[in-house]
Amino acid sequence: MKRTYDLRGRQSSIFRLARFDPEGFLHALIYRILIFLSIVYGLVLLLANQYPQLYLAIAPLTAAVWILFTFELFEFIKGIALAQTKGLAFGRFQSTYREVQLRHAPHAQIFAFTIAPYLAVIIWLLGFAAMVMWWH
């Protein structure tokens, strides 16, 4: 496939994102790690009954997937918020245009979608703490 370039380098390199979009870089890096980790995790879960020694791996793998998924959960809900509010939540509009759009926009809905990713992450991390406490 033809490699595309722009003024910031090769477009398929995720490491260039670290300079101008660190959030995007983290998102791309973490979900590349999760791609392989989730396959291993799924196989361990499915094969643990047949190979009992795999039970030892379930707890650390669950913790790793849970922690890494925190950022992906935030980005997933942020993406939904962006789409549902037509960019008024988490969008990068020019300020005058944004102000005009906000005059006729449902403010409560925009507020709800703006806090939704943060709420989801808080609940998710509380769940992780609960999982660590109650794991047996």
Place this chain on the structure above:
Amino acid sequence: MAELGAPTIFYLCSAALPILLFLIMLLYATGLFAPAIPALKAILGIVSIAFGITGFLEVFVNGKRGW
């Protein structure tokens, strides 16, 4: 086929995986519906593998257009 099916499954798995993890944790913690936990773990295993495979297709097959 990879272009049409993989993204949809990937996004569905992206939603299902945390929901299943959280649900299993809640069931373990509360002791409710304990007999359902092994089945949920099996479903989580399948969803996790599907997430990984479709994510791989998205990133390394479809995702060559760059950022």
